[in-house]
């Protein structure tokens with residue numbers, strides 16, 4: 778019996794940021810599992826993994842939702858520090874959630890000490906057009922002022938543009954690493970695929986998993 782040749786993948790750590798209630802968990806659940814979760818229980822830590830192909834490269838996504846406001850800031854700094862790319866999510870029904878993104882971006886740049894970190898701006902809840910308070914032009918003007926950061930409008934409820942935002946971010950990360958000469962440094966042998974994309978809900982264990990694993994998508 779011959780061993781299979783080792784397969785290779787590249788691991789990218791993606792962090793999903795945004796104000797409370799903008800739909801970060803719903804977006805991620807849709808991307809990972811193709812499910813719509815109407816109401817999310819914040820007391821449960823949910824961990825998601827997804828292996829996807831982006832232009833022939835493997836990418837794994839994992840999400841950790843944490844409860845506890847005090848830990849939140851520290852955990853967020855930790856996640857930002859370790860992130861390779863960031864989804865900045867607001868709701869088109871909340872102007873304040875859009876303004877929150879500037880603060881988050883400044884925090885990312887400060888912590889990462891990098892102004893070219895891969896970002897995607899996500900205007901979620903596009904199905905609530907009648908409740909829209911953030912115009913597309915307002916969101917685009919922020920995108921332009923940030924050096925044309927990609928802007929997408931999504932609906933987690935209708936699963937509109939959900940894959941696109943994650944894939945765009947992965948592409949940016951791949952491009953940046955190429956430009957910066959990371960080459961194949963982060964390629965590692967990996968275990969055979971455990972099966973279909975999976976989802977698990979855990980209490981407390983998620984944080985340890987986050988520290989251990991190389992590839993993550995974290996929701997804050």
Ligand SMILES: Nc1nc2c(ncn2[C@@H]2O[C@H](COP(=O)(O)OP(=O)(O)OP(=O)(O)O)[C@@H](O)[C@H]2O)c(=O)[nH]1
Pocket residue numbers: 795796797798799800801802803804814815816817819901902903904905931932933934935997
């Ligand atoms: N209509 C509509 N509602 C959405 C959409 N995405 C999320 N929601 C609703 O918005 C609420 C908040 O969604 P979550 O995914 O829990 O938001 P979150 O950003 O993870 O919130 P926090 O855990 O507080 O940070 C829920 O009631 C969802 O059902 C969407 O695309 N359209």
